[in-house]
Amino acid sequence: MSHDHDSHDSPESNNRRRLLQGMAALPLIGLPAVSNFARAANIPTAQVNTTKLAVTDTEVVVGQLHSATGTMAISETGSIQAEQLAIDQINAMGGVLGRKIRVIKEDGASDWPTFAEKSKKLLINDRAACVFGCWTSASRKAVLPIFEKENGLLYYPTFYEGLEQSKNVIYTGQEATQQILWGLDWANTEKKAKSFFLIGSDYIWPRTSNKIARKHIENKLKGKVVGEEYYPLGHTNFNSLINKIKLAKPDCIYAVVVGGSNVSFYKQLKAAGITADKQFLLTISVTEDELLGIGGENSAGFYACMKYFQSLDNPNNKKFVEAFKAKYGPKSVIGDVTQAGYLGPWLWKAAVEKAKSFDVAKVAAASPGIEFKEAPEGYVKIHENHHLWSKARIGQMTMDGQFKVIAESPQLIVPDPFPKGYQ
């Protein structure tokens, strides 16, 4: 339906556009806007683009592929906004290698085959230099073969289960061990949690995460898993589960429930008298976005382990939150994945500038070691395995739907998508 974008740039039409732009710019010579031409001319297009990407002297085309409609829109909207914000800021600074970024937005519509089809369109028809997109693992798995075959470059923002690594993907969220292990250690030492009740929605990410959590609890912490339960996505009735929890009396409820189920889960916990003053609960699936629906009154006092919280106190984050709210309204909230989405364009810019080229192979090769010191989460660096070094943090939910950051891993945690002893 959105096939007929204004974006069918064949090389010829680009040339024509360049000519027209050049002519239009003639009367303006001497104005600052023209300085981009001068900068771009430093590195000729033929040199920065040897693989026929949609790059001209003034412009580079990138794709954005998220669900703006359908059931995943609730989660992906934040990433769409954050990526757009980063791109706008980069453009305001003069773009990448002197070329302004133009975004072609495609809607995956929460449907995995649609994701695959749209990624083909972005890579083959639009020749996008890179794509920021996907949210669920299912959508990433659907587009991965296409990115590998067409040699595209995907920046994937979500924390996910790991067990994947591709030369065509940069993972800006945490893989499972980065999010789970340190959080469990913290629960064990600070909260003296010995017995854990693992709960998840029934699909790959919660199941893999709980598998890793169980191994860590049993082998490293010498603790006990007193229950492990999965419920279908969208499940809304947790009363029986809550009774099971009451029966098992765990020190810690470890929750990996996703989406709308979260709201039912926390509301019913509260209704059953399980509140933060009586029960310690740690989750890796609730961000500020979910809290909006759950409501502070149902969740205040529980804990989440993430790499980023909106309330994080550092100058980078202050600037980021301010800019985000200025663009999307004072009531908008920023969750972990939204922040990870924001990193994508900046990391790409840095890699392109290091490689002095838009070619995917060169950008991918230049990526390991790329640092981003202005990251709202503090400081990140790309590892050889294309994941980010990042910290883990514990936030406590507050009445107003935010988190109070109460602990932070002392060092950056190495990404380890194929953890030994956890599979």
Added chain:
Amino acid sequence: MSLTDMYNIALMQGFAGLSLFAVLLLMGLGLAIIFGQMGVINMAHGEFMAIGAYTIFLFSTLTQNYLPDAMQAYFPFAICVAFVIAFIVGWFVEWALIRHLYKRPLDTLLATWGLSLGMQQMFRSTFGPKEVSPTLPDWLMGSWAPSEGLDIPINGMFVLALTALVTGLVMLALYKSRWGLRVRATVSNRVMANAIGINTKKTDRLTFAIGCGIAGVAGAAFTTIGSTGPTSGQLYIVDSFLVVTFGGAASLLGTVVSAFGIAQTQSISEFFMTGSMAKVLTLSLIVLILMMRPQGLFASKVRR
């Protein structure tokens, strides 16, 4: 684990089954009227529930902003409004869409499916794609703890009471009122009902609208236990049809019994198995029973 603990958990588990029963029954009621009595397969049933839920959300936001003192009292009032709004929308939908399709049941299925997609997008554009939940009055939250270790959820009790009320009213209306008489006459023999002077078109419209209104009430009540998003309706539609079909399409009593059976099976098996397996067991049982009794638990005795 002491004996009192066991006793408490058993009590709470019993209540969990009851509150799931209330939820399923409330979901199924509106559909039992529309599908059971009129034979219209209303795929937009879930979206009518979402209308009710969004009404509550709207009211809670408005009350919070303009009348913070009324926060404790808005909820019952908002439920009535949810009924009225869903009723009006249902009335309009019947007039615009359904009445042209009475003789083509499969086309109603498609038309209402399209309607549901349209309504979802409307919710998305109006309220945003993110799930929302209204701020509930304090008296609806938390639990009633008659003794140590025994917590009965207040929202569960509320839904249970509301379901009892609505079911009672529907039964009363269907079997004691003029409207009920006309509906039953139309269901058993449309032509004859028409011939003796019953305005079947008007009856149909009223019936459909009432069914939608009850769906609105159901959606409103569910804001106490879950969240509301543009696609929330989809979560309920399968269960609603399950309850109604299993109970026997044209029988209200069947709907009640089937909701009770499904809820108890589900909730008890959830306690002893994992959640997903419990669902598998419940559905397999339903399929088995439907294979033996295709007309559902309580088939109405109609000469065909």
